[in-house]
Amino acid sequence: SYVLTQPPSVSMAPGQTARITCAGNNIGLKSVHWYQQKPGQAPVLVVYDDSDRPSGIPERFSGSNSGNTATLTISRVAAGDEAVYYCHVWDSDNDQVVFGGGTKLTVL
Amino acid sequence: QVELVESGGGVVQPGKSLRLSCEASGFRFSGVGMHWVRQGPGKGLEWVAGTSNDGTKKYYADSVKGRFTISRDNSRNTLHLQMNSLTIDDMGVYYCAKDRSYNAQRRLENWGQGAPVTVSP
Numbered sequence: 001s002y003v004l005t006q007p008p009s010v011s012m013a014p015g016q017t018a019r020i021t022c023a024g025n026n027i028g029l030k031s032v033h034w035y036q037q038k039p040g041q042a043p044v045l046v047v048y049d050d051s052d053r054p055s056g057i058p059e060r061f062s063g064s065n066s067g068n069t070a071t072l073t074i075s076r077v078a079a080g081d082e083a084v085y086y087c088h089v090w091d092s093d094n095d096q097v098v099f100g101g102g103t104k105l106t107v108l
Numbered sequence: 109q110v111e112l113v114e115s116g117g118g119v120v121q122p123g124k125s126l127r128l129s130c131e132a133s134g135f136r137f138s139g140v141g142m143h144w145v146r147q148g149p150g151k152g153l154e155w156v157a158g159t160s161n162d163g164t165k166k167y168y169a170d171s172v173k174g175r176f177t178i179s180r181d182n183s184r185n186t187l188h189l190q191m192n193s194l195t196i197d198d199m200g201v202y203y204c205a206k207d208r209s210y211n212a213q214r215r216l217e218n219w220g221q222g223a224p225v226t227v228s229p
Contacts, residue, residue, distance in 0.1 A: 001170065045215055049215070097155035
């Protein structure tokens with residue numbers, strides 16, 4: 001089955017730019033979606049189809065996808081961005097949803 | 109606005125069964141695919157099952173295939189998950205999620221607040 005690999009954690013100082021990666025075989029050929037989950041809350045979609053943002057999500061959140069790596073970029077990180085971020089693709093070979101293991105973003 | 113409310117969670121013994129439900133409102137339920145996603149204690153998201161808008165296509169994670177069944181009642185705007193032969197590995201919070209497309213192969217736009225499932229002797 002298809003596997004998505006994310007770093008377990010990323011730490012940034014406020015105001016810096018955080019980049020969270022999601023690695024998968026030829027992931028550039030798939031549509032990648034990203035979710036933010038804060039403690040005790042349900043996940044929230046923050047980027048879809050590689051680089052689009054749902055309404056209400058700040059422009060500070062952006063995404064890219066090429067080759068074997070998709071990236072979620074959060075510019076000017078703030079304390080309110082602290083959360084676990086998950087990437088997601090549809091595995092058409094096995095007809096299954098696949099999530100990455102999640103990356104915990106800590107704002108120092 | 110979109111609302112997804114899960115119910116049916118609780119404590120169950122290993123080997124027993126449980127049925128979760130998700131009542132949907134605020135959108136045309138019969139037009140979109142739906143999913144169940146779970147999260148074990150302290151763990152990441154794990155997709156469990158999905159269904160197309162009309163229920164004709166159903167998809168399952170390998171870990172639950174043959175034990176869980178996803179179904180929907182479009183006349184009642186309700187999604188179900190029948191869980192049989194439960195094990196400790198099935199413990200966690202179960203989320204209902206709405207897909208963007210009819211075939212349940214796109215992004216998960218909206219999520220419920222989750223229903224906790226505990227498997228304990």
